Amino acid sequence: MKEKILSYKDLEVWKNGVKLAKDIYGLTETFPYHELYALTSQLRRAAVSVSSNIAEGYVRNSTKEFVHFLYISLGSLAEIDTQLQLAKELNYTENTEELQNFIEMQMQQIRSFINALKRKI
Template sequence: MANIRTFHDLDVWRKAHELVLLVYKITKTFPKEELYVLVAQIRRAAISITANIVEGFRRKTLKDSLNFYRMADASLEELKYHIFLSHDLGYISDSEYNVIVSLCEEVGKLLTRWIQSQETYLNA
């Protein structure tokens, strides 16, 4: 992407935001007893991905930015586990699981490429 002025211009942020919206949609159907446990954890992990991308984007040094992008990646892994658990508990259907896992993989690839591109600048 040639002209990146705000985090909205980042493909990785836009795809991660799409993931957050999907997480909210899917977790609306979870049992009430999971609202303050698993639902809260899933939503927090999903939001953490986008929030860390945003915070990293605004950091003054590239090294500092990379720390936040790596935290976003760690939050993505946490989210994947919660999705896996939710599927095993029967809270997410097979079709929902496949869609969200596919989106997680897409976000992961974009995030990895973004981190690698920033590391290249740092090491140049």
């Protein structure tokens, strides 16, 4: 039996977004100081954006608006994936594969959620 969704905090996509932000914060702790206001900041802001946009969309008045904010979350995930690749190529981190796989799973999960919501519009 599925649990009833009473809040955006009950959504798996939101929970995964929070986990991703936590993981990104941990990863970027090891980035060079000169990247603090560049790649480090950009990655962290994009990571926080994922769950924040899910939450904002959830509390909007319409499913159509919620879908719009889910698309923004997808964009943030693509941004993070790209920035992780750059961090790897700059040798700021060695292995991003697990995190990038998690991002891909999160993207698929959000796409599925969008498709389910669109059927209700």
